[in-house]
Amino acid sequence: MPFAPRSAMPSTNFSRDLDQHRGYLLRVARLQLRDEALAEDVVQETLLAALSGSGFSGKSSLRTWLTGILKHKIVDAIRRKQREPSVASTFGDIESELDIEDLDGLFKDNGAWEAKPAEWGDPETAFSRRQFFDMMDFCLENLPPNTARVFMMREVMGLETGEICKELAITANNLWVILYRARMSLRECLERNWFADKAAGA
Amino acid sequence: MIRKALGHMISCKDASRLVSRQEDAHLPLWQRITLRLHLSVCAACTRFERQLRFLRTAMRKYVE
Numbered sequence: 293m294p295f296a297p298r299s300a301m302p303s304t305n306f307s308r309d310l311d312q313h314r315g316y317l318l319r320v321a322r323l324q325l326r327d328e329a330l331a332e333d334v335v336q337e338t339l340l341a342a343l344s345g346s347g348f349s350g351k352s353s354l355r356t357w358l359t360g361i362l363k364h365k366i367v368d369a370i371r372r373k374q375r376e377p378s379v380a381s382t383f384g385d386i387e388s389e390l391d392i393e394d395l396d397g398l399f400k401d402n403g404a405w406e407a408k409p410a411e412w413g414d415p416e417t418a419f420s421r422r423q424f425f426d427m428m429d430f431c432l433e434n435l436p437p438n439t440a441r442v443f444m445m446r447e448v449m450g451l452e453t454g455e456i457c458k459e460l461a462i463t464a465n466n467l468w469v470i471l472y473r474a475r476m477s478l479r480e481c482l483e484r485n486w487f488a489d490k491a492a493g494a
Numbered sequence: 495m496i497r498k499a500l501g502h503m504i505s506c507k508d509a510s511r512l513v514s515r516q517e518d519a520h521l522p523l524w525q526r527i528t529l530r531l532h533l534s535v536c537a538a539c540t541r542f543e544r545q546l547r548f549l550r551t552a553m554r555k556y557v558e
Contacts, residue, residue, distance in 0.1 A: 320557050396507075403505025408538035415548045419555050428556050446518065447553040453518045472514040479545050 310339050313358050320359065324366050324444045326437060330373070334365040341365070363449045367459050370441060374460065389436045390469055395476055409479070412487045424486060431481035435474055442467065443474035504528050509539045517546060 317338060321331035338361045342348070348357050398406055418424040432440055442460070445451045451459075457467055504512070509532045512525055521529065533540050 323557060399505075399507040403507035405506050405538050409541045409545060411541060412545060412548070415545075416551070419552070425556055428552060444553075447550060448557050468511075468515055468518070471518060472511055475514050475517075475546055475549060476510070478549055479542070482549075483545075 307343055309354060310342055310358070313355050314339065316355065317358060317362050320362060320448065321366060323432075324441065324448065325369060326440065330369055334362065334369050337365050338362045363451070366449065367445070367451075370445075371459055389439050389473070390466055395473060398476065398480070410483055410487060412483070415487070418486065427482065427486050428478075430485070431478050434481060435477055439470050439474050439477075442470045443478075446471060504532050506532075506536060506539055509533070509536065510542055513539065513543045513546060517550065 314335060317335045318331060321334050322328065325331050325334070338358060341361050342358055345361075348354065352360075400406055432444075435443065442456060445456050445459075446453070453464065453467055456462075457464055462470075509529060512521060512529045515521065516526075516529070533543065
């Protein structure tokens with residue numbers, strides 16, 4: 293009587309609760325990893341770890357707790373992939389994405405904007421439009437793969453820069469460059485494809 | 495202090511890098527001063543700073 297029923301009963305309910313978050317976790321993993329099979333794997337690992345572990349204290353929401361586990365699984369997966377010398381892998385050499393000379397075209401020789409950032413009005417109204425997120429998708433797809441991943445680690449997973457540097461074995465300076473490139477490119481893409489239209493239509 | 499700061503006016507290119515960096519780290523005092531000074535006279539970089547903040551919010555919404 294002491295523990296057998298107690299451990300069996302809640303775990304069934306618990307696994308049902310966990311399963312409700314599978315779709316969400318998969319979406320985050322897909323965005324982050326850009327690899328369907330790998331995303332399925334990390335979500336599976338996350339749910340298994342959640343089932344076997346007893347770390348859920350109820351202090352945070354179940355989703356927040358699961359996202360925390362997923363974060364570690366994703367970082368592990370990225371690290372693993374990076375070490376794999378596979379030609380087919382999109383996790384290529386991160387060094388090749390460190391050159392920001394192509395971004396220099398955004399500025400004149402004296403360092404002034406070639407095309408000044410436009411006025412976006414009240415951009416938050418875009419959140420009520422589904423098409424806006426399709427556009428974000430498009431703009432994120434246009435980033436070099438590792439740049440997109442690093443940017444997502446920072447902005448979606450909310451990892452601190454120190455953690456990212458450590459996990460990916462890159463210098464702080466390289467990380468600044470990658471994040472800068474991601475932001476410049478996304479900003480430019482959204483301005484050209486979304487906010488320019490809005491301004492013109494207004 | 496102000497004169498010294500003016501002597502160190504940074505370009506939009508440099509300012510844009512600092513704006514990005516301050517999203518991830520606490521800038522040293524001197525960089526914060528030169529950046530604020532630049533932003534106080536540059537509408538384009540002020541917009542850029544607002545847009546990067548928006549980008550961060552947008553990324554959070556994107557996965558919700």
